[in-house]
Structure formats: C-alpha cells, structure tokens
Amino acid sequence: MSEQATQPEQVRKGLEGVVAGETSISDVDGHRCQLIYRGYHIDELIGRASYEEVGYLLLFGALPTRAQLAEWTTQLESQRAMDPPLTAFLQTLPKAAGPMATLRSLVSLMGVLDPSENDTSLESIKRKAVRTIAVIPTLVAAIGRHRAGQPLLSPTPGVGQAATFLYLLHGKEPTPLQARALDAYFILLADHGFNASTFTARTVTGTQSDYYSAITAAVGSLKGPLHGAANRKAMEMLTEIGSVEQIEHYVQRTLADHKRFMGFGHRVYKGADPRAKHLKEIAKRLGESVGETRWFDISERLQEAVWQAKKLYINVDFYSASLLHYLGIPTELFTTMFACARMVGWSAHVLEQAADNRLIRPLALYIGPRELKFVPLDHRK
Numbered sequence: 001m002s003e004q005a006t007q008p009e010q011v012r013k014g015l016e017g018v019v020a021g022e023t024s025i026s027d028v029d030g031h032r033c034q035l036i037y038r039g040y041h042i043d044e045l046i047g048r049a050s051y052e053e054v055g056y057l058l059l060f061g062a063l064p065t066r067a068q069l070a071e072w073t074t075q076l077e078s079q080r081a082m083d084p085p086l087t088a089f090l091q092t093l094p095k096a097a098g099p100m101a102t103l104r105s106l107v108s109l110m111g112v113l114d115p116s117e118n119d120t121s122l123e124s125i126k127r128k129a130v131r132t133i134a135v136i137p138t139l140v141a142a143i144g145r146h147r148a149g150q151p152l153l154s155p156t157p158g159v160g161q162a163a164t165f166l167y168l169l170h171g172k173e174p175t176p177l178q179a180r181a182l183d184a185y186f187i188l189l190a191d192h193g194f195n196a197s198t199f200t201a202r203t204v205t206g207t208q209s210d211y212y213s214a215i216t217a218a219v220g221s222l223k224g225p226l227h228g229a230a231n232r233k234a235m236e237m238l239t240e241i242g243s244v245e246q247i248e249h250y251v252q253r254t255l256a257d258h259k260r261f262m263g264f265g266h267r268v269y270k271g272a273d274p275r276a277k278h279l280k281e282i283a284k285r286l287g288e289s290v291g292e293t294r295w296f297d298i299s300e301r302l303q304e305a306v307w308q309a310k311k312l313y314i315n316v317d318f319y320s321a322s323l324l325h326y327l328g329i330p331t332e333l334f335t336t337m338f339a340c341a342r343m344v345g346w347s348a349h350v351l352e353q354a355a356d357n358r359l360i361r362p363l364a365l366y367i368g369p370r371e372l373k374f375v376p377l378d379h380r381k
C-alpha cells in the first residue's frame with residue numbers, strides 16, 4: 001500500500017504543532033510560556049530543590065523523601081567513576097576530536113561493554129540510566145581535560161553532580177555560588193517535552209532497541225546548531241561581537257545576511273522561554289562575582305537590540321553561554337554540558353516509551369515522479 005494516505009495540506013513540515021504522543025514527564029506550554037516537571041512549575045523548583053532531587057522527580061515520578069534522596073545520592077556517587085576501557089579509549093583520540101562526537105562514542109562504547117546491553121526490561125533500563133546519569137559529568141570533564149592535555153581526575157564522594165563536574169574539570173573545589181549556578185543550569189535543562197533529541201531517543205526505543213542506542217542517537221541529535229549546539233554558537237556570537245559598541249553593527253549585518261541570531265527564537269514558546277530569566281539572573285551573579293560583566297553586558301544589550309530589530313525572544317541557550325563561560329567551561333564543551341543536564345530527561349523518556357511502547361513510524365507524502373519506464377544501462381543518458 002502506498003504511504004500516500006495523507007493529503008498535502010495535512011503535512012506539517014518539521015512536525016510543527018503535531019502532538020506525537022503522551023508524556024507525564026514534562027509539559028512545555030508554548031502559549032502560557034511555562035515549563036512543568038511532573039506537575040511542578042520550574043519556578044517552584046529552582047533555588048529550592050537540588051539537581052539530584054529534580055533528577056529523581058523526573059526519573060521516578062515524585063520528589064524523593066529524605067531517605068530516598070540519601071539512597072539516590074549514594075547510588076550516583078558509587079557509580080561516578082569512568083570504567084578503565086572508556087578512559088583507555090578516550091586517550092587514543094586526538095585532542096582536537098569534537099567533544100560531542102567523543103561523548104557520542106563513549107556512550108555507545110558503554111553499550112558495547114555492558115553484558116546486559118540488549119536487556120530491555122524496565123529494571124535493566126533503570127539500572128543503565130542510573131549508571132549513565134552518574135557517570136556523565138565524569139565523561140564530559142574527562143573530555144575537557146583530555147582536550148587540554150591534562151591528567152584525568154577521579155570523582156570524590158560527598159558532593160553533588162554539579163560540584164563534582166566542576167572539580168573534575170578544573171581540579172579545584174568550586175565556590176558554593178559556582179556549584180549552585182551549575183546545579184540550577186542542570187535543573188533548567190533537565191527535560192523539555194518532545195524536543196528533537198528526546199524524540200530521537202523515544203523513536204529508537206520504539207523499535208525495542210537498547211538504552212545505549214537511544215542515548216547515543218540523542219547525543220547525535222543534540223549536536224546540531226538548531227538544538228544543543230546553539231549555546232556554543234551563542235558564545236561564538238558574543239565573542240565575535242566583542243563589545244557593546246559593536247552590537248548594532250552586528251545586528252544589522254546579521255539581518256542583511258539573513259542569518260540567525262543564536263540563542264533566539266523557539267518552535268514552541270510563543271513568548272519568553274521560562275528558563276531564560278533564571279539563566280540570565282545566574283549569569284549576572286556569576287559575572288559580578290568575578291568582577292567581569294562584559295559578556296553579560298553584551299548579552300543584555302544584544303537581547304534588547306534583537307528584540308527591537310526583529311521581536312525575537314531569547315531561548316534557553318542564550319544566557320547559558322555567558323553562564324557556562326563564567327564557570328570557566330571552554331566554549332567547545334558547551335553542548336556536552338547540555339547533554340549532562342538532559343541525560344536525566346532522555347532516560348526518563350526512554351523508560352516511559354519502553355513502559356508503554358508502540359513503534360513510532362509516521363507516513364511520508366511521496367512527491368517524486370511515478371510510472372517511469374526502466375531504461376537499460378547502455379541507453380541511459
């Protein structure tokens with residue numbers, strides 16, 4: 001049977017506005033510009049809950065009790081170290097290897113090394129998810145240190161995901177402000193409905209393929225500039241602008257060249273991205289704490305200039321750029337930071353898809369030619 005069951009007017013390019021499934025993990029309300037995690041508005045969680053608590057909420061459906069949080073934290077701490085084959089593999093790679101390509105390969109290698117790779121029971125997926133969420137900050141910090149030619153460090157117990165990452169990358173304890181800033185960043189980026197990478201993970205899971213394949217594919221999807229790489233591109237944009245005096249010129253040139261302002265616009269939110277105001281506030285505080293507000297100042301003025309010129313709202317990636325920069329994270333690692341935060345969301349969606357699975361297989365409207373006659377090889381022009 002032909003796939004042409006849909007009429008042309010029913011095709012929504014990029015699946016825009018299409019409801020592709022149900023979820024109880026997060027609600028991206030584009031009209032009210034709200035982001036809800038399992039019933040909690042993010043404004044309710046930010047500044048009150050830790051990333052570990054929010055991760056537990058997203059993965060298991062409810063905020064943990066004190067005892068559950070203690071057990072969850074212990075579980076994460078006990079699984080943070082990188083397996084020796086992963087370290088060995090990383091060290092064979094050129095220093096210049098792309099961080100997202102490296103992360104994608106490391107996650108894939110985790111699957112190769114897991115004897116229960118193909119066990120798609122919910123218990124097995126949960127076990128793999130906990131392990132992967134626990135180890136992701138270690139992997140990303142190791143990628144950063146490998147790129148910088150520095151020796152890799154081992155995680156120490158007693159600190160959360162965010163503080164662990166900063167220690168593993170920089171080799172020194174972060175300040176409480178820095179640890180809280182990254183913790184909030186992780187919370188704000190932990191999940192976001194059926195965004196491209198999450199939908200990718202669900203599609204892979206829908207075929208009854210394994211957890212690692214789903215996450216590997218999600219990392220590959222996040223790598224694109226219209227998705228996760230926008231934070232890196234936003235920082236490159238700020239660097240190219242260089243000073244507030246250059247903003248107007250940059251805006252006019254970008255408009256004239258019909259190029260995109262990175263960190264602006266959103267497919268779903270019709271107004272302000274609800275995450276952006278928190279990230280802006282954190283970036284401001286971090287900048288002030290190091291006595292260097294240049295990147296924040298450029299960002300704030302650019303936000304205003306782009307609004308005046310094109311009425312575009314900023315999205316999550318815009319102030320993520322200066323925030324991550326103020327944490328001393330190299331720009332090339334930015335998208336892997338997004339992956340660190342989103343690992344919990346991807347994992348929750350893999351579990352949800354696997355728990356009530358139906359193969360994801362939409363139709364395509366064929367628009368190519370029909371009824372062509374075969375031409376033998378020697379007669380083709």
Ligand code: CMC
Nearest residue numbers: 225226227228230259260261262263264265266267315317
């Ligand atoms: N800069 C300039 N113009 C823009 C931008 C932008 N960032 N975003 C949208 N527009 C314009 C676009 O040119 C078009 O105008 P016109 O109708 O005059 O041609 C109109 O807005 C609609 O754009 P669209 O591409 O049809 O909208 P979309 O829903 O497909 O795009 C988007 C959403 C996020 C891909 C887009 O806004 C974009 O490219 N933004 C820059 C990249 C970015 O920041 N990505 C991060 C997205 S949020 C986090 C994440 O998912 O990772």
